[in-house]
Amino acid sequence: MNPADSKTMRDAFLGQLYAAMREDGRIFIVTDDFGAPALDKIRAEFKDRFVNVGIAEQNAINVATGLAIEGFVAYAYGIAGFMTMRSYEQVRTNLSMAAQLRPLNVNIVGVGAGLSYDLSGPSHHCLEDITLMRLLPNIEVFSPSDWTLAARIADRSRHVNAPKYIRLDSKPVPRLYDDGAAVHLDTGFHELAQGAGACVVATGYMTQVAQRALAQSAAPVGLLDIFSFKPLDEDRLCRALEKYRHVVTVEEGFIGRGGLDTLIVGVLARRGVPATVRALGVDDRYLYDVGNRALLHRLCGMDEAAILQAVAQPAPA
Amino acid sequence: MSNNPATTAPVTRDADETAMVRRLQEKAAWVRRETLRVHGVAPETRIASSLSPVEVLVALYYGGHLRFDPRNPQWAGRDRFIASKGHGCVALYPIFADVGYIAAEELATVGKTGSRLGGIPDAQIPGIETTNGSLGHGLGVACGIALALKQKRSDARVYVLVGDGELCEGSVWEAVMFAGQQQLDNLVLIADNNGISMLDYCRNIINLDPLDAKLRQFQWDAVTVDGHDVGAVHRALAGCRQPGCRRPQAVVARTVKGKGVPVLEGDALCHVKTLSKEQVTAAIGSLP
8 A cells, every 4th residue: 555645534524625615605614623734724715614613512513503404514523532422412402303304414524433543542532433323313424444435425425415424534544445446425335355255344444454454364355344334235235245154343343332243243134144243343441551553453352463363263153 | 262362463663662562461461371271281291481481482472573484484584493491382382373383273282192292392393493302402503503694694583592490501501602702693592590490499509690690701792681571571682683782692581480370489399390270270260
């Protein structure tokens, strides 16, 4: 992977928004005083559509809701764990419930998915957001694995008149997808590699880790990137998975708590697909360990070596 | 809907003040009676909390302050009213039936299977903008609406009714600070200051007196009035519309929870009190 191709998802996302804001006067950005280099241009050029509510996530969601009620396209931009969990009841009442009665285009853009704020410790780790947001009706949930997807999701977001949660990694990541890649966001996933026997299913940054791991595997192992939990074409996902005997899920989230592994186990069970599932992720604890992301992955048994081992020794049938 | 004073000729700002206040008083008496009748139909409704804001709601809807069109509830030029103290807004039902948002016959369906009129009004009902019931959201959402209206160059306003128990929610103060900072002069907050939360008097839980002074410190204009003096509420709301107001506007309406019903007034636990059919009849009979 060429490091020159690396970029943060937020800069890619905000870059698209900046371009869109020049032609689309409906777009507002509401932030809880959280910045980004790409946001500086927006702040300078669109003063009347950039709203800093201060460190007040509940109000960020409520103000964004009010703007959307009036037909604007609102982006509530902040740190993933705080935008989702500090304001969860605002999201539930004013977006999830309200969007059942009227369209509301509020996009919660959370930076710092999973363990991307590795050194900041458990307050900044975000291991619950996928579970919490996919629980709520009427909200789309995106978890891109590279910056090209983040940019595509930004493009789509202003045209789809519904609340969305978009979780972005905080660190620069290489691209996984070519510009011409036939990726359909509404399908929810993409098969990055076809394999035989075993398949890794990952989301967000863990798709990057899984791809690096599988590059070292002699055996052909499949790799599915789940970049959207809603929308998700479950029929197509099932068809992609049914050719494998073993599935390994990898996520920067708690194991067995409604995240990626729960999604896959549920799909396979509902469709009667007999594949075994082995789930890699964070056990039933928070991570106070100080160290970089690779160390945290190793401690949790979800680093490249652990992925390779899980593929080689899948769960018993 | 008996003895309903006429509403067909809307009260206008240039109408004779005394006559207007008299009409508002008559309307408030009628709304109080009809709110009690609704409670008789649906005892699950929060009657004490719905009786304290009656004069505020009457002044808003009949005093020429709130612009609205029941034939076109989503009219872009309407003023937005956010019923943030959702439980206490059952008094809106007779008003909505009276002005034409809903049919008068619907009042008999409150709380009944299949009705759209539940214990807490929500956006299924024409004239209601938001999903209410969870406290502390209305003012923040109203801030977003107020910003949006400014961006559209609309002269419409946003009115929000909150309860004083609701003011313990931190999210309200996030919105108070934001509105002051943003100089949202198209936003009017009305606090139904009945002094009682759910379990006790507000002053024994979190004492926010004097509320108007606190709001002024956050860059609001704020006045306190007797919330059952409909003329005073009417004048306070008129003050919120004066040209030259550059700040968000607040009216602290000092009210009595359960106003007009002796078994509710002054009972610290009246929020959760339900009146029997006999008590409803007696209460209606004893109203002035």
